[in-house]
Amino acid sequence: MNQSTIENKIETATFGAGCFWCVEAIFERLEGVIQVESGYAGGTTKDPTYEEVCTGKTGHVEVIQVSFDSESISYKQLLDIFWKSHDPTTLNRQGADIGTQYRSAIFYNNKIQKKHSEKSRTSVDSSGMYTNPIVTEINALKKFYPAEDYHQDYYRLNRQTQYCQLVIKPKLDKMNN
Numbered sequence: 001m002n003q004s005t006i007e008n009k010i011e012t013a014t015f016g017a018g019c020f021w022c023v024e025a026i027f028e029r030l031e032g033v034i035q036v037e038s039g040y041a042g043g044t045t046k047d048p049t050y051e052e053v054c055t056g057k058t059g060h061v062e063v064i065q066v067s068f069d070s071e072s073i074s075y076k077q078l079l080d081i082f083w084k085s086h087d088p089t090t091l092n093r094q095g096a097d098i099g100t101q102y103r104s105a106i107f108y109n110n111k112i113q114k115k116h117s118e119k120s121r122t123s124v125d126s127s128g129m130y131t132n133p134i135v136t137e138i139n140a141l142k143k144f145y146p147a148e149d150y151h152q153d154y155y156r157l158n159r160q161t162q163y164c165q166l167v168i169k170p171k172l173d174k175m176n177n
Contacts, residue, residue, distance in 0.1 A: 010034065011070045013078050013113070014041055014141050016061035016105035017086035018094025022168050023064045025155035026085050026175055032072025037065045038147040038154070041107050042139060050148055053101050061105045065144050075113055079120040082106070085175060088124070089132035095167065104134075107141035114138065 017023045020038035028036040040048050043060030053060045066078060086094050088104040106121075108114040117138045125134040146152075155168050 009069050009071050011068055011075065012109055013066045013068065013075060014063050014107040014109070014144060015066070015078075015082050016041070016063040016103060016107070017082060017088075018062070018102050018104075019097050019167070020062040020064050020147065020151065021154040021163070022094075022171050023085060024153070025168050025172060026081065027064055027066050027078070028153075028156075029172070030068075030073060030078075030081065032069045033066055034069060035067040037067075038151045039063055039065055040101075040145045040147065041141060041143065042105060042137075048145055050151065054099070056100045058101075060101060060145070061103055062101050062147075063105070063107065063144070065146075075116055076120065079106075079116060081175070083120070083124045083129070085171065087130070088121075088134045088136040089130045091135045104136040106136060106138045107144075108138065109141055114140070 015023060024036045024038050027033055040053050040060040041063045043058040045052055045058035045060065048058045048060050052058050068078065086104060092098065092100045092103045094102050106117045108117050121134055121136055121138065155164050158164055
């Protein structure tokens with residue numbers, strides 16, 4: 001297999017589903033996922049810092065950017081995990097994490113992802129999976145800004161911290177059922 005054939009199978013998905021530490025921990029365990037990077041998207045501030053994003057004034061969402069082998073796991077399968085991994089009916093909040101940076105968001109990279117994302121949101125919204133209507137925004141990804149190094153692989157590197165034990169581990173346990 002030549003290099004361009006391999007590269008054509010690698011796609012990127014970008015999701016905001018609350019604290020990026022939690023979302024990263026879920027997606028990095030999926031077969032076919034090559035890399036998960038925490039970062040920021042959807043706002044107006046160029047090269048935002050975590051502190052700036054936390055003010056709510058940048059417009060950015062805490063997101064993960066997933067590089068995946070589309071022959072091993074499809075974008076549709078990633079969307080299924082996205083919907084199950086958080087509550088897409090709460091505006092600007094996931095659990096105790098409150099603020100616009102925690103809003104539910106899908107940032108698509110092409111027209112096919114846009115179509116799948118919109119169809120998936122409609123399907124989940126009408127499925128009865130959630131009692132309240134879905135508030136997830138779907139927008140084109142304009143720019144992804146990687147988060148600071150200390151946010152990357154957070155759960156793997158900090159598994160014993162209180163946040164990881166009380167917030168992330170229960171999410172992982174739920175996703176494994």
